[in-house]
Amino acid sequence: MNLSLEFKKKYKEILSADDYERFIESFNNTPVSAYRINPLKNTEVYLKTNQDQPIPVSAHGFYGKISGKSAEHVTGLLYSQEPAAQVVAQMANAKGNLKVLDLCAAPGGKSTQLLSDLNNEGLLVSNEISGKRSKVLVENIERFGARNVIVLNETSERLAQVFPEFFDLIVIDAPCSGEGMFRKTPDAMTYWTEDYPRTCAILQREILSQAMKMLSETGILIYSTCTWSLEENEENVRWLLQNYPTLELVNLPHSDGLSEGIEMPEAIRCWPFSYSGEGQFVAKVKNHGKNENVDTISSKPQKKNQKVAFNLSQEQMKLWQDFANKNLMFTYEKQNLQVFGENLYLLPTGLPPLKQLKIARNGLHLGQFKKNRFEPSFALGLALKPDEVKQSLEITSAQFKSYVSGATFSVSTDKKGWVQLLIKENGLGFAKIVDGVVKNYFPKGLRFHVD
Ligand SMILES: C[S@@+](CC[C@H](N)C(=O)[O-])C[C@H]1O[C@@H](n2cnc3c(N)ncnc32)[C@H](O)[C@@H]1O
Numbered sequence: 195m196n197l198s199l200e201f202k203k204k205y206k207e208i209l210s211a212d213d214y215e216r217f218i219e220s221f222n223n224t225p226v227s228a229y230r231i232n233p234l235k236n237t238e239v240y241l242k243t244n245q246d247q248p249i250p251v252s253a254h255g256f257y258g259k260i261s262g263k264s265a266e267h268v269t270g271l272l273y274s275q276e277p278a279a280q281v282v283a284q285m286a287n288a289k290g291n292l293k294v295l296d297l298c299a300a301p302g303g304k305s306t307q308l309l310s311d312l313n314n315e316g317l318l319v320s321n322e323i324s325g326k327r328s329k330v331l332v333e334n335i336e337r338f339g340a341r342n343v344i345v346l347n348e349t350s351e352r353l354a355q356v357f358p359e360f361f362d363l364i365v366i367d368a369p370c371s372g373e374g375m376f377r378k379t380p381d382a383m384t385y386w387t388e389d390y391p392r393t394c395a396i397l398q399r400e401i402l403s404q405a406m407k408m409l410s411e412t413g414i415l416i417y418s419t420c421t422w423s424l425e426e427n428e429e430n431v432r433w434l435l436q437n438y439p440t441l442e443l444v445n446l447p448h449s450d451g452l453s454e455g456i457e458m459p460e461a462i463r464c465w466p467f468s469y470s471g472e473g474q475f476v477a478k479v480k481n482h483g484k485n486e487n488v489d490t491i492s493s494k495p496q497k498k499n500q501k502v503a504f505n506l507s508q509e510q511m512k513l514w515q516d517f518a519n520k521n522l523m524f525t526y527e528k529q530n531l532q533v534f535g536e537n538l539y540l541l542p543t544g545l546p547p548l549k550q551l552k553i554a555r556n557g558l559h560l561g562q563f564k565k566n567r568f569e570p571s572f573a574l575g576l577a578l579k580p581d582e583v584k585q586s587l588e589i590t591s592a593q594f595k596s597y598v599s600g601a602t603f604s605v606s607t608d609k610k611g612w613v614q615l616l617i618k619e620n621g622l623g624f625a626k627i628v629d630g631v632v633k634n635y636f637p638k639g640l641r642f643h644v645d
Pocket residue numbers: 279297298299300301302303304305322323324327349350367368369370397401420
């Protein structure tokens with residue numbers, strides 16, 4: 195791999211002679227592939243035959259490659275993510291009824307991992323500034339099947355207006371110079387210059403300042419990058435601690451090849467010569483009180499305990515209830531239902547009104563009101579477990595291949611109407627059976643051919 199002289203010089207100064215040599219050599223090795231299994235889905239069938247090695251520092255991680263066309267990927271059972279990236283959300287330890295913000299979230303690696311740990315409790319606000327990338331984020335979150343997440347497409351400044359001191363946990367997986375991705379995505383090298391890390395560090399400090407406005411008085415903030423530069427990592431963390439004296443650096447574990455930060459033993463560095471993965475930096479800070487350096491938010495702060503108003507018409511409520519009674523084993527709390535246009539969503543609890551914000555996914559999409567009927571969404575059929583629906587149908591691999599390409603297929607069953615399709619006991623959306631034919635409801639934009 196052709197690394198620039200400036201890049202090599204930089205790391206020759208930082209690393210010991212031995213480590214430097216191993217560092218440069220590591221660029222000739224193949225990038226390490228890995229994935230995580232989604233504990234919100236049925237994992238039993240997969241784990242029975244899985245031979246892949248677990249990643250010691252990641253609760254749901256395994257080494258190995260998965261195909262984007264596999265049933266496991268399409269049903270959201272597996273998420274492809276290299277091993278160093280899995281360290282970030284693992285260190286967040288997101289358990290219980292927390293309000294969590296993933297500020298730079300697309301394509302969704304950290305958000306989906308946070309959702310695994312939240313286990314459908316609490317709230318995740320998953321935000322991505324780029325409109326295009328936020329669409330991919332929505333797809334990945336939808337596949338994951340969690341119910342306690344909304345996706346926003348916003349700047350951190352605008353978020354800070356709506357969520358002052360709101361979050362118990364904020365993850366900032368910051369845009370960075372991407373040095374840790376050189377091996378996996380060599381294109382990242384083409385826009386690297388000696389000054390690039392410094393430029394990125396300025397943007398990262400702006401993002402951190404906005405995040406600090408949203409961190410609760412006892413909140414935790416995880417700061418990570420996929421680069422090795424000091425400017426973007428330890429120097430930024432030191433700047434944060436100096437400017438916000440109520441923050442305290444938390445000691446992170448350093449087992450299984452995870453290294454300490456440079457003159458910052460509490461932080462984690464993933465070096466490819468020591469940890470089996472790409473590059474990553476992670477630091478964790480805890481807040482202890484009100485920070486005077488958090489600027490006053492210019493617009494009116496949200497009133498506490500403001501609730502989103504219930505907005506379904508009587509007719510819509512009836513259509514949804516009819517569908518739920520006929521097809522589901524339960525129904526959702528009325529106050530969490532929200533209608534936008536013709537679409538019905540299940541909003542997570544505990545959110546302030548989001549009127550000013552660009553919403554990419556307003557909670558779990560339940561379906562659409564059509565003339566005198568309710569049609570369930572693909573997302574709902576992905577999210578539900580088989581024991582939550584009245585009718586399901588396990589399909590074969592051959593039927594899976596034909597269904598994802600948009601085809602219909604015949605089945606010998608006396609089931610009719612809406613059924614949740616299952617492959618290896620995980621949902622592949624709802625489909626309608628009419629006269630023994632499974633009609634195709636796989637979204638047009640997601641269809642593909644499997645050889
Ligand atoms: C390292 S990537 C995030 C990867 C993601 N956390 C994951 O695990 O899949 C950084 C993200 O920050 C976003 N970003 C770029 N500029 C930003 C800004 N000024 N404020 C917030 N996010 C920004 C990028 O669009 C990108 O999606």
